[in-house]
Amino acid sequence: VLAGSVAKPLSGRHILVTAGPTHEPIDPVRYIANRSSGKQGFAIAGALAALGARVSLVAGPVLLPTPAGVDRIDVESAQDMANAVAAALPADAAVMVAAVADWRAEDAAGQKIKKRPGEPPAPLRLVENVDILATLARSPRRPALLIGFAAETEQIVAHATAKRARKGADWIVANDVSGDVMGGDANTVHVVTADGVESWELLPKNQVAARLADRIAATLG
Numbered sequence: 001v002l003a004g005s006v007a008k009p010l011s012g013r014h015i016l017v018t019a020g021p022t023h024e025p026i027d028p029v030r031y032i033a034n035r036s037s038g039k040q041g042f043a044i045a046g047a048l049a050a051l052g053a054r055v056s057l058v059a060g061p062v063l064l065p066t067p068a069g070v071d072r073i074d075v076e077s078a079q080d081m082a083n084a085v086a087a088a089l090p091a092d093a094a095v096m097v098a099a100v101a102d103w104r105a106e107d108a109a110g111q112k113i114k115k116r117p118g119e120p121p122a123p124l125r126l127v128e129n130v131d132i133l134a135t136l137a138r139s140p141r142r143p144a145l146l147i148g149f150a151a152e153t154e155q156i157v158a159h160a161t162a163k164r165a166r167k168g169a170d171w172i173v174a175n176d177v178s179g180d181v182m183g184g185d186a187n188t189v190h191v192v193t194a195d196g197v198e199s200w201e202l203l204p205k206n207q208v209a210a211r212l213a214d215r216i217a218a219t220l221g
C-alpha cells in the first residue's frame with residue numbers, strides 16, 4: 001500500500017444496486033409508479049464505490065446525478081429492471097433498494113387513451129410484476145450477500161422479518177416511511193439479519209449508506 005493511500009476494502013468486488021421507482025405504462029403518456037426519490041439507493045451505490053467496489057446501479061426513472069465511480073443502467077419498468085439485473089450478474093453482493101411497482105397494467109394501450117366527458121375508461125386490470133429480489137434469491141447466480149429493503153408504515157420489524165424469510169434475502173433493511181422519509185434526506189432503519197435486529201438512530205441518508213457499505217465490506221471480508 002502506498003503511503004497516504006486510503007484503504008479500499010471493497011476493491012475487486014462487484015456489487016449490484018437497484019434504486020428508484022419503476023414506471024409501468026398505462027398508455028404512452030400515463031403510468032403507475034411508487035413514491036421513491038432514489039436518494040437512499042444512489043447514496044448506497046456511491047458509498048460502495050467509495051470503498052473501492054465496482055458498482056452497477058440499475059436505476060428507475062429519477063433525476064439524480066450518478067455518484068462518482070458508479071456504472072449506471074437506466075430503466076423504466078419492473079421487467080426492464082429485472083432484465084438489467086440479470087445482465088449485470090454475477091455480483092458479490094446485491095442491494096435491492098428500488099421501490100419496484102408490484103403490478104402493471106395487463107394491456108397497456110398503444111395510443112393515448114382519450115378523455116370522453118362523463119365516460120371514464122374501463123377499470124384497469126393489473127397483473128403482478130416479477131419479484132426481482134425473490135427471483136435473484138433462488139437463482140444459481142445468487143450473490144453471496146443479498147440485501148433487500150422494506151419500506152413500511154407500521155409493524156416495521158415484524159413485516160421486515162417476515163419479508164426476509166419470504167424473499168430469501170440475507171438482510172432486510174427496513175425503514176419507517178410513515179413520516180416524511182420519502183424524498184427526504186434522513187432515514188431511520190432497522191437491519192434485520194439472521195442474528196437479529198439492529199436499529200440505527202435517525203441518520204442522513206448518506207450516513208445510512210456509509211454505515212451499510214462498511215457492514216457489507218466487513219461481511220464480504
Ligand code: CTP
Pocket residue numbers: 018078096097098099100101102129130131132133134147148149150151163
Ligand atoms: N422487490 C423486488 N421486486 C419486486 C418487488 C420488490 O425486487 N417486484 C424488492 C425491493 O427492491 C425490496 C424488497 O423486494 O428490496 C421488498 O420490497 P417490498 O415492496 O417492501 O416487498 P413486497 O414483497 O412487494 O411487499 P409489500 O409491498 O406488500 O410490502
Ligand code: CA
Pocket residue numbers: 100101102
Ligand atoms: Ca411491494
